[in-house]
Amino acid sequence: xxxxxxxxxxxxxxxxxxxxxxxxxxxxxxxxxxxxxxxxxxxxxxxxxxxxxxxxxxxxxxxxxxxxxxxxxxxxxxxxxxxxxxxxxxxxxxxxxxxxxxxxxxxxxxxxxxxxxxxxxxxxxxxxxxxxxxxxxxxxxxxxxxxxxxxxxxxxxxxxxxxxxxxxxxxxxxxxxxxxxxxxxxxxxxxxxxxxxxxxxxxxxxxxxxxxxxxxxxxxxxxxxxxxxxxxxxxxxxxxxxxxxxxxxxxxxxxxxxxxxxxxxxxxxxxxxxxxxxxxxxxxxxxxxxxxxxxxxxxxxxxxxxxxxxxxxxxxxxxxxxxxxxxxxxxxxxxxxxxxxxxxxxxxxxxxxxxxxxxxxxxxxxxxxxxxxxxxxxxxxxxxxxxxxxxxxxxxxxxxxx
Numbered sequence: 215x216x217x218x219x220x221x222x223x224x225x226x227x228x229x230x231x232x233x234x235x236x237x238x239x240x241x242x243x244x245x246x247x248x249x250x251x252x253x254x255x256x257x258x259x260x261x262x263x264x265x266x267x268x269x270x271x272x273x274x275x276x277x278x279x280x281x282x283x284x285x286x287x288x289x290x291x292x293x294x295x296x297x298x299x300x301x302x303x304x305x306x307x308x309x310x311x312x313x314x315x316x317x318x319x320x321x322x323x324x325x326x327x328x329x330x331x332x333x334x335x336x337x338x339x340x341x342x343x344x345x346x347x348x349x350x351x352x353x354x355x356x357x358x359x360x361x362x363x364x365x366x367x368x369x370x371x372x373x374x375x376x377x378x379x380x381x382x383x384x385x386x387x388x389x390x391x392x393x394x395x396x397x398x399x400x401x402x403x404x405x406x407x408x409x410x411x412x413x414x415x416x417x418x419x420x421x422x423x424x425x426x427x428x429x430x431x432x433x434x435x436x437x438x439x440x441x442x443x444x445x446x447x448x449x450x451x452x453x454x455x456x457x458x459x460x461x462x463x464x465x466x467x468x469x470x471x472x473x474x475x476x477x478x479x480x481x482x483x484x485x486x487x488x489x490x491x492x493x494x495x496x497x498x499x500x501x502x503x504x505x506x507x508x509x510x511x512x513x514x515x516x517x518x519x520x521x522x523x524x525x526x527x528x529x530x531x532x533x534x535x536x537x538x539x540x541x542x543x544x545x546x547x548x549x550x551x552x553x554x555x556x557x558x559x560x561x562x563x564x565x566x567x568x569x570x571x572x573x574x575x576x577x578x579x580x581x582x583x584x585x586x587x588x589x590x591x592x593x594x595x596x597x598x599x600x601x602x603x604x605x606x607x608x609x610x611x612x613x614x615x616x
Contacts, residue, residue, distance in 0.1 A: 216435060216475060363390045419458075431462055452607055465485070494613040506578050537559060572597070
């Protein structure tokens with residue numbers, strides 16, 4: 215048995231202690247870790263971290279802050295909240311609620327002209343406010359981390375920004391994490407935070423950075439892996455270190471390297487298809503695909519179909535799904551690129567025009583936008599499709615539905 219197991223080396227769901235990669239942003243000579251440390255030591259400033267989904271923003275915070283010192287929230291935690299500080303206090307087990315006792319005394323004329331005194335007592339709830347919460351964070355050296363800020367409704371985002379503006383002035387350390395293409399005006403374009411914001415923009419991972427996860431990890435397992443396979447793994451990870459961790463683990467699992475110590479190298483590319491398919495077996499995206507392929511209600515009209523070069527006949531919504539899944543695998547796809555891909559998929563001259571493709575994307579986006587958060591796997595903005603969940607795109611490329 216190997217000294218270390220593959221699920222200890224490749225860990226997509228937790229902090230990757232064996233395969234953590236330190237990165238530098240392209241426009242500076244400083245690492246993201248160093249920049250975050252500097253930001254947190256700047257008193258009176260709010261730290262905003264933005265970057266594509268599954269690119270290690272939360273893991274970066276874990277690395278610098280530490281799991282024991284961060285107090286983690288999601289934007290969705292505040293969807294139905296009436297008071298920001300009440301939610302924060304509850305998370306850390308701090309009571310900011312008390313009872314205010316009011317006693318009212320009344321006098322009246324009793325029997326034989328004796329004065330009768332009556333007392334009534336009422337009890338009301340009151341809140342001690344944010345100061346108690348901020349003091350707790352300061353005394354315990356805690357950092358408030360608000361992940362997925364975009365999940366909070368817009369009006370609540372502005373309220374949170376207002377609350378944080380005063381809190382950071384009182385030396386609360388706070389980090390807000392969001393996606394770059396989502397509306398984050400409440401933080402980045404808020405005039406009240408002007409001059410009080412440290413912005414760390416996480417760039418998509420490069421192929422060579424993703425390759426480092428595989429080479430470091432398999433070396434830890436005592437296995438040599440060929441360069442072309444490592445590159446293929448990196449390309450299919452869709453700029454996501456989390457997906458790269460998952461791919462490497464599932465390749466290890468498929469080859470049973472934990473139990474078979476005779477395996478000392480991986481050089482056969484033919485195993486990749488089955489390993490990729492294995493990853494998708496337990497992914498929950500089949501219902502998402504069904505909903506997107508169904509499209510809006512056709513109201514009794516039969517949709518037009520298009521003949522593919524494979525001989526298959528499909529409608530415009532299934533065509534869109536196939537186009538998104540085509541090579542090269544990318545998480546930001548322009549309208550023109552989608553049009554180019556649909557043209558390549560169709561064998562005849564009867565191809566949908568640009569407006570038809572655009573309308574189909576808009577209809578599909580309307581469907582998922584009106585659905586539960588689970589279905590919101592991509593966003594359509596400025597004639598660009600943004601894949602919010604790299605695992606969804608991976609499922610489209612390698613799932614059993616294809």
